[in-house]
Amino acid sequence: MKLLSKIALFGAFTLCNLLGADQKIEAQIEELLSQMTLEEKVRMCHAQSKFSAAGVSRIGVPELWLSDGPHGVRPEIAWDSWSHAGWTNDFCTAFPALTCLAATFNPELSYEYGVALGEESLYREKDIILGPGVNIYRTPLNGRNFEYMGEDPYLASQMVVPYVQGVQSNGVAACVKHLVLNNQEHWRHEVNVEISERALREIYLPAFKAAIVEGGAWSVMGAYNLFRGQHCCHNELLLNHILKDEWGFDGIVVSDWGGTYDTTEAALYGLDLEMGTGTNGLTFSEDNAYDNYYLALPFLDKIKKGEISESVLDDKVRRLLRLRLRTNMDRSRGFGRMMCEDHSRVARSVATEGMVLLKNENDFFPLDAGASITIAVIGENATRMMTIGGGSSELKAKYEISPLEGIQKRFKNAKIVHSMGYGSGESDYDVVLPSPYDAEALKKDALEVAANADFVLFFGGLNKSHNQDCEGADRLQLGLPFGQDELITDLLKVNPNMAVLLISGNAVEMPWIDEVAAIFQVWYLGSETGYAIADVLSGDVTPSGKLPFTFPKKLEDNPAHRFGEKSYPGIDHEQEYMEDIFVGYRGHDEFGIEPLFPFGFGLSYTDFEISDVTVDDSEIAIDGNIRLRCKLTNTGPVKGAETVQVYVGKSNSKVKRVKKALKGFKKVSVDAGESELVTVTIPVKDLAYYETASKSWVVETGDYRLWVGNSSASGMSKTFRVK
Ligand code: BGC
Numbered sequence: 001m002k003l004l005s006k007i008a009l010f011g012a013f014t015l016c017n018l019l020g021a022d023q024k025i026e027a028q029i030e031e032l033l034s035q036m037t038l039e040e041k042v043r044m045c046h047a048q049s050k051f052s053a054a055g056v057s058r059i060g061v062p063e064l065w066l067s068d069g070p071h072g073v074r075p076e077i078a079w080d081s082w083s084h085a086g087w088t089n090d091f092c093t094a095f096p097a098l099t100c101l102a103a104t105f106n107p108e109l110s111y112e113y114g115v116a117l118g119e120e121s122l123y124r125e126k127d128i129i130l131g132p133g134v135n136i137y138r139t140p141l142n143g144r145n146f147e148y149m150g151e152d153p154y155l156a157s158q159m160v161v162p163y164v165q166g167v168q169s170n171g172v173a174a175c176v177k178h179l180v181l182n183n184q185e186h187w188r189h190e191v192n193v194e195i196s197e198r199a200l201r202e203i204y205l206p207a208f209k210a211a212i213v214e215g216g217a218w219s220v221m222g223a224y225n226l227f228r229g230q231h232c233c234h235n236e237l238l239l240n241h242i243l244k245d246e247w248g249f250d251g252i253v254v255s256d257w258g259g260t261y262d263t264t265e266a267a268l269y270g271l272d273l274e275m276g277t278g279t280n281g282l283t284f285s286e287d288n289a290y291d292n293y294y295l296a297l298p299f300l301d302k303i304k305k306g307e308i309s310e311s312v313l314d315d316k317v318r319r320l321l322r323l324r325l326r327t328n329m330d331r332s333r334g335f336g337r338m339m340c341e342d343h344s345r346v347a348r349s350v351a352t353e354g355m356v357l358l359k360n361e362n363d364f365f366p367l368d369a370g371a372s373i374t375i376a377v378i379g380e381n382a383t384r385m386m387t388i389g390g391g392s393s394e395l396k397a398k399y400e401i402s403p404l405e406g407i408q409k410r411f412k413n414a415k416i417v418h419s420m421g422y423g424s425g426e427s428d429y430d431v432v433l434p435s436p437y438d439a440e441a442l443k444k445d446a447l448e449v450a451a452n453a454d455f456v457l458f459f460g461g462l463n464k465s466h467n468q469d470c471e472g473a474d475r476l477q478l479g480l481p482f483g484q485d486e487l488i489t490d491l492l493k494v495n496p497n498m499a500v501l502l503i504s505g506n507a508v509e510m511p512w513i514d515e516v517a518a519i520f521q522v523w524y525l526g527s528e529t530g531y532a533i534a535d536v537l538s539g540d541v542t543p544s545g546k547l548p549f550t551f552p553k554k555l556e557d558n559p560a561h562r563f564g565e566k567s568y569p570g571i572d573h574e575q576e577y578m579e580d581i582f583v584g585y586r587g588h589d590e591f592g593i594e595p596l597f598p599f600g601f602g603l604s605y606t607d608f609e610i611s612d613v614t615v616d617d618s619e620i621a622i623d624g625n626i627r628l629r630c631k632l633t634n635t636g637p638v639k640g641a642e643t644v645q646v647y648v649g650k651s652n653s654k655v656k657r658v659k660k661a662l663k664g665f666k667k668v669s670v671d672a673g674e675s676e677l678v679t680v681t682i683p684v685k686d687l688a689y690y691e692t693a694s695k696s697w698v699v700e701t702g703d704y705r706l707w708v709g710n711s712s713a714s715g716m717s718k719t720f721r722v723k
Helices: 003-017 021-034 038-043 098-103 107-123 153-168 197-204 206-214 236-246 263-268 297-304 310-326 341-354 403-410 439-451 484-494 526-538 585-591
Strands: 064-067 173-179 192-194 219-222 252-254 356-360 374-378 415-419 455-461 498-503 518-521 574-576 608-615 625-634 640-650 661-670 675-683 689-691 696-698 702-709 716-722
Touching: 021 310, 038 297, 038 310, 064 310, 098 107, 098 153, 098 341, 107 153, 107 341, 153 173, 153 197, 153 206, 153 661, 173 206, 173 236, 197 206, 197 689, 219 236, 252 310, 263 297, 263 310, 297 310, 341 526, 374 403, 374 439, 403 415, 403 455, 403 526, 415 439, 439 484, 455 484, 484 498, 608 640, 608 702, 608 716, 625 640, 625 661, 625 702, 640 675, 661 675
Parallel strands: 173 219, 192 574, 219 252, 374 415, 374 455, 455 498, 498 518
Antiparallel strands: 356 518, 608 625, 625 675, 640 661, 640 702, 689 696, 702 716
């Protein structure tokens, strides 16, 4: 660094000591900016490798390093290709995928998750971790649902804020993705989404807004798809008007990898950092191919010609400097830690709290961990590693305990016999290729093993391959793949004492639902998978997870699929979200369709009763709070946790409204035979609908109804008035 600029920097830092933290940062930004050449500023706005962007070392501005995200720190990727870099020290703790985190309905745990993930990111010297994902679960076919937080904007908002705060408490930026309407993988680069302003504001944007306005997220990733004819990575309405002007976002917008298409649009419509644009690798010319990015030399050229004002560039650079001053230029930033016991503990807590018990006839679970019983563990997913695959969220886990291993370790007196039962096939260009396994032989073995067992545990579901729970394509069907339905039916014939454990991030069809004794929705649980499963199956932990999305009985029952091709997947890349605000349970209510399992549903090994529901005042001021109280009694045999959920609806509304929407919840742990008083407070302003004509949120006065229960389909109702 030149002596003069060193002195200037020193001066800036001295001045900064007299100012508050934010003012200090702003003063440093101006000081640094004033020293940068046009070329240096432009160089900061685009990638220099697959996962890094250049700084200005001459004045002490470091590079920026990014990594996926969102449930662990991805293995290192090569400088200029998608191959793994082949490091031997890039293992991580694999945390449960975000559907599982959402299913915990436990915001405090989400904070711990964020802290632990942030610590791992920091240890690996990352400045931005590319997560969390909060795209709304619109269709069960979306291959990336497992990376997101379910179908309800309120739940996703409550869970995303602490995640962001936890990550950023380490001086690592969270990157909330993918803004917005990236709700399917099919045609993700081409599809143009049309949607009403109301559905956009009420359903698809709230979790992003919460992450930014309440969580204070320092970065956001644009989506691949188009919205109203403009790519989301340079979308004037989304990025300039909503994100930056309305929400006051002062961080950076990162493009999705290869999601930038035009220099002028990228410059003017909100993009700050261009990543992943296709290049000819390092062979393009003697110059670095990254110079050919839209926000590289073509951008510089337009500024030099006066076609784009330098102030546009300065705004981006200020943001990029602010991000660094919050992360790698923050001299109080620590070093993080990796793969430690604390992180395993967080991963295990989230995994055990997220598993959802969907059916448990005759108390099939918990299984007696001390008993000398024979347990048949059947299914490919009992041993398959699920941290591998899935696309950009792939991980190189330090360890991953399989369900089989977890069960073997916990049920020491039992005879555990495993049989693969079925074998998955890979899929190519949306065609499932034949499985390389001999299906008949696998089935024969499984039937023999099951017939001779006391208990059968079938581990099936989806996996992280193409056309399953995986980036880049959607699922091809709602039903289970690889002949699992037939296998389950045949297994039931030889031994009906059987539970199905579904490992997936998505709803599946269950034609055998009435015949099986028990069902668990297990999710992708990461490193601690087997231990967490054994904790819950043995009753060491009482299950308390709740579904963060509705399970439909059949695909057409899902609101997005009711309206045919135009609604999903679109026609000729043009798509309209025709179910509008009636997403998930809102649509099941509206169209009178009974779900297989409702949003918010999940059983326990104990029983709960909600009683004595009261609303403090029957008339509430428009700027007041609804305070609801109830008694939660554990009437069953063991300690457990229940999530009291409050849904609110407006009768006689001026506009079309959903019957009810989640507006508050509280997860409470109660000892057997004990009661707890539960209070849920809901600000009346949260009952607003978005009025398109006036572009504002409107709270109606008049009568409302609320439901208090333990799923979206249960509950006692009460009325109150807003005046
Ligand atoms: C994904 C992003 C991811 C990025 C970098 C893209 O294909 O959509 O979620 O962060 O790649 O790997």
